[in-house]
Amino acid sequence: MKKISTLLCAFTAFALVLAGCGDKGGGASSSSPSPSSSSAPSSSGEASQATDDISKKLTLTMMVSTAAGGGWTDDHPMVKYLNDKFNIDLKFQWVPGDSYNEKLNVLAASNNFPDVFQIWDAATYSKWMQKGVFLDLQPLLADYPNLVGNVTDEAMAMMNPKGKVFGLPMYAPAFRSNLSIRQDWLDKLDLKAPGTVDEFYEVAKAFTTQDPDGNGRPDTIGFSMSVSNSGDILGIDYLKGAFGLANRWKDDNGTLVAMQTQAEEWKALATYLRQAYSDGVLDKDFPVNKERDPWNKLEGNTNGIAEVNPNEVYKQSVPTLQKLAPEADIVQLDPPAGPTGLRFANTITSTTKIVLNAKLDEEKQRRILQVIDFMFSDEGYIWSKNGIEGVHYTKNGDTYEKLDAFDNDRPQILSTWFIRRFDPSIQIRLWDDKAYVDKVLAWFENTEPYAWTNPAAGLISETFSKSGIQLDQKFTAAIVKVITGNAPVESIDDAVKAWRSGGGDKIIEETNALYADLK
CATH class of the missing domain: 3.40.190.10 (Periplasmic binding protein-like II)
Structure with a gap:
C-alpha cells in the first residue's frame, strides 16, 4: 500500500477488531472465534496447521517480559505440553518488565540473544532491525496459515520494510483504558x-x-x-x-x-x-x-x-x-x-514486536513458528487462554468449570504477556458467564466511536x-x-x-x- 492510509488503516483495524469486526480490518481470519463466544472450537473452522518435521528434538530459548507473579517453572504443565507436542526442550527466560530493556542491552553487548524474544521499544526495534539482529520471517509465513490468518495485514506490515517481516505484532486492545x-x-x-x-x-x-x-x-x-x-x-x-x-x-x-x-x-x-x-x-x-x-x-x-x-x-x-x-x-x-x-x-497502538534471532538455523526457525502458529489456531487459542482440559478446567456438557489449578498455575500468562490473536476477548475464559462477557465487550464497543489515533505510531x-x-x-x-x-x-x-x-x-x-x- 502506497497511500498514507497504510498506517491509519492499521489503527482503524485495531478499533474495528475491538468491535468484533476484525474481518473488516483487512486481515483477521473469518475462522477466528467470535469475541462473545466462550465455546470450544469447531472442527470446520480450523485452518490446517503446518506439518514441519519434528522428529529431531530441539532446545529453544524464549525470553518474556513478566509482571506480578513471575513466570512458569521448567516443569510447569503448560511447558510440558509444548515440549511434548513439538518435541522441544523449551527454556524460558522470564525477565521482570521494569528491567527487561536493561536485560536486552546486556544481551546486545554480548551478542547473545535468545531464539525468540520481545522488543517493547520501537526505537530499539528499528535500530536492531537495521543491524540485522532479527530474522526476516516473510519467506516462511505462507506455511503458517493460523498465524497469518489471525493478524491484520496492516499490523504485520507496521514498522517493517516493504516486503519484509522482521517482527510479529503483539496485539493489545486499542481501548484497554x-x-x-x-x-x-x-x-x-x-x-x-x-x-x-x-x-x-x-x-x-x-x-x-x-x-x-x-x-x-x-x-x-x-x-x-x-x-x-x-x-x-x-x-x-x-x-x-x-x-x-x-x-x-x-x-x-x-x-x-x-x-x-x-x-x-x-x-x-x-x-x-x-x-x-x-x-x-x-x-x-x-x-x-x-x-x-x-x-x-x-x-x-x-x-x-x-x-x-x-x-x-x-x-x-x-x-x-x-x-x-x-x-x-x-x-x-x-x-x-x-x-x-x-x-x-x-x-493505544501496540508497537511491541516478537522477533526471532537471525542466527537461527532453519530447523529452529520453523519449530518456533510452529509453536506460534499453534497458539493462533482455534485449538491453541483456547489452550493459551484457558490452560489444559482436565488440569485447569473441565467440560460438563455445554458448560465449563474452572479448576483450582488455573489460579495456581496461571496457564494464561503466555497469551497475556507474549503473543495472542487480534481479538479483544483475549481475557475471556471458557467458563465466564455470557452476561459478564457481554458487559466486558460492551466497554470496548462503546468506546470505538471515540478512537484517538496516532498516525505516526511506530x-x-x-x-x-x-x-x-x-x-x-x-x-x-x-x-x-x-x-x-x-x-x-x-x-x-x-x-x-x-x-x-x-x-x-x-x-x-x-x-x-x-x-x-x-x-
Whole structure:
C-alpha cells in the first residue's frame, strides 16, 4: 500500500477488531472465534496447521517480559505440553518488565540473544532491525496459515520494510483504558453522568466537596492523573483530546503536527486543570502518582472518575471497592465533549514486536513458528487462554468449570504477556458467564466511536531516539508547573519554543520524512 492510509488503516483495524469486526480490518481470519463466544472450537473452522518435521528434538530459548507473579517453572504443565507436542526442550527466560530493556542491552553487548524474544521499544526495534539482529520471517509465513490468518495485514506490515517481516505484532486492545465513574456517587448526590467538560468539572467538584462516601470527612477527589518517567501525562487522554490535543501526532493535510507544538490547546487544557487543582477537584498528588494510582484510588473509595481496564472492572475493581463500600458501583462513562465538541478516548497502538534471532538455523526457525502458529489456531487459542482440559478446567456438557489449578498455575500468562490473536476477548475464559462477557465487550464497543489515533505510531525519528524523552520530560515539567500554579499559563509558549529549538523541529522534520515514505 502506497497511500498514507497504510498506517491509519492499521489503527482503524485495531478499533474495528475491538468491535468484533476484525474481518473488516483487512486481515483477521473469518475462522477466528467470535469475541462473545466462550465455546470450544469447531472442527470446520480450523485452518490446517503446518506439518514441519519434528522428529529431531530441539532446545529453544524464549525470553518474556513478566509482571506480578513471575513466570512458569521448567516443569510447569503448560511447558510440558509444548515440549511434548513439538518435541522441544523449551527454556524460558522470564525477565521482570521494569528491567527487561536493561536485560536486552546486556544481551546486545554480548551478542547473545535468545531464539525468540520481545522488543517493547520501537526505537530499539528499528535500530536492531537495521543491524540485522532479527530474522526476516516473510519467506516462511505462507506455511503458517493460523498465524497469518489471525493478524491484520496492516499490523504485520507496521514498522517493517516493504516486503519484509522482521517482527510479529503483539496485539493489545486499542481501548484497554476506558473512562469510568462511580454510579453510586452520582445517585447519592442526585447527579447525571456528565456529557461535556464543563459538566465533567461540576460533577468532579461535587465528588470532592459534597461527601459522596458519607464519612463526614473531606477525603474524596473528583479525578486524578499521573506523570510518567518518560514525560507523559497519563490518565486524562479524554481531556487532552477534548481540548484538541493530538495523540502524540496529528495529520494536517498530509503533514504531521507534534502535540508539543499545540500551544493554544495546551494553554486551554492547562487552564482547566489549573482551576481543578486549585479547587481540589484534581488529585493534589498527581505529580508524584505512579501510573496506576488513579485507578488504585478509585478502587480505594477515594477517587470518583478514572480510566480502567474493562477486563478487570468486574473481577477486580468492583469487588475490591465493595469491600470498603458494599453498595459501590463502577460504570462506563463516555468521553466528555470539549469546547468545540471533540470527544476522544485513550487509544493505544501496540508497537511491541516478537522477533526471532537471525542466527537461527532453519530447523529452529520453523519449530518456533510452529509453536506460534499453534497458539493462533482455534485449538491453541483456547489452550493459551484457558490452560489444559482436565488440569485447569473441565467440560460438563455445554458448560465449563474452572479448576483450582488455573489460579495456581496461571496457564494464561503466555497469551497475556507474549503473543495472542487480534481479538479483544483475549481475557475471556471458557467458563465466564455470557452476561459478564457481554458487559466486558460492551466497554470496548462503546468506546470505538471515540478512537484517538496516532498516525505516526511506530515511526522512529533518529533525533527522538537520542533526546526525545529528555525533551518531553522538560516540556511536561513546564506544563505541571502551570497546573500547580507555579508558573503562568503564558509560560507554555516558552515551553513550546524550548522543545522546538532543543531538537523538536528536527524530530518533526525526520518524522515527516518517514511518514512521506508511506504515501
